[in-house]
Amino acid sequence: MSLSQSVHDASVMSPTDAISEFMNPGCQRLLDIGCGAGHLSDDLVSGRRTVVALDPFVVPGAPALRIQGDAAPLPVVDDIFDSVLFHWSLHHVPQDQMSLALSEAVRVLTQNGVLYVVEPEPIGSWHEVCQSFHDETAVQNSAAVEVDFLVERSAGRRRRAYYFYEDQFDNFDEWVTELMEMPHNNYCEKAVRSELVKDQFERCWETDKYVLRQRVRMDEIRWD
Numbered sequence: 001m002s003l004s005q006s007v008h009d010a011s012v013m014s015p016t017d018a019i020s021e022f023m024n025p026g027c028q029r030l031l032d033i034g035c036g037a038g039h040l041s042d043d044l045v046s047g048r049r050t051v052v053a054l055d056p057f058v059v060p061g062a063p064a065l066r067i068q069g070d071a072a073p074l075p076v077v078d079d080i081f082d083s084v085l086f087h088w089s090l091h092h093v094p095q096d097q098m099s100l101a102l103s104e105a106v107r108v109l110t111q112n113g114v115l116y117v118v119e120p121e122p123i124g125s126w127h128e129v130c131q132s133f134h135d136e137t138a139v140q141n142s143a144a145v146e147v148d149f150l151v152e153r154s155a156g157r158r159r160r161a162y163y164f165y166e167d168q169f170d171n172f173d174e175w176v177t178e179l180m181e182m183p184h185n186n187y188c189e190k191a192v193r194s195e196l197v198k199d200q201f202e203r204c205w206e207t208d209k210y211v212l213r214q215r216v217r218m219d220e221i222r223w224d
């Protein structure tokens with residue numbers, strides 16, 4: 001499977017495969033903003049590439065270098081990274097800080113640097129199952145608007161691609177357990193276990209598993 005430039009042909013991929021295919025292979029100094037546990041940051045380290053993984057709730061790990069910090073403002077000097085990535089993190093930045101977070105990302109890029117913004121869209125069964133207790137439509141739309149605004153105001157050149165993220169579960173309890181273990185989530189388990197959520201989850205049965213998918217949009221913005 002490979003990335004699609006059209007929403008209509010998006011296929012299922014793993015996040016690591018998707019970003020690895022999308023990102024310029026020549027990238028040597030990457031800042032991953034909102035890295036979470038940093039697993040993706042670690043996957044993106046290679047012989048030629050160093051990765052700095054930043055998060056307000058950073059956890060120890062390697063080989064990516066972890067730093068604790070916020071996207072807005074970034075605790076990083078100007079013109080230092082040839083690539084900056086927001087991977088499923090821009091919509092988590094408070095809405096009134098998203099514009100500053102993007103400006104900060106541009107500030108720390110070198111002159112020919114490239115910005116990557118990878119964001120889930122409110123499309124797919126993952127969204128439908130979670131909608132009643134945690135609807136991210138508004139924040140995901142805000143993140144999309146802020147990226148559009150950055151491209152317009154800075155006359156950036158954008159390249160875009162799509163894929164579907166997919167998770168498979170044996171039963172409802174397995175899904176709830178995984179959801180409640182994600183450290184950045186603050187869900188009420190009673191709301192997660194509602195009849196409405198269970199009904200939506202049951203609709204995701206496919207052959208021998210429950211399969212949840214979410215469409216993901218990838219933007220590359222450059223100014224060279």
Ligand SMILES: C[S@@+](CC[C@H](N)C(=O)[O-])C[C@H]1O[C@@H](n2cnc3c(N)ncnc32)[C@H](O)[C@@H]1O
Binds near residue numbers: 034035055070086088
């Ligand atoms: C859905 S997780 C994505 C984690 C990781 N990038 C990934 O794709 O697996 C969103 C992350 O954004 C981080 N985040 C929230 N607010 C932030 C902020 N103001 N600045 C930087 N990161 C932030 C959270 O701590 C969380 O780790």
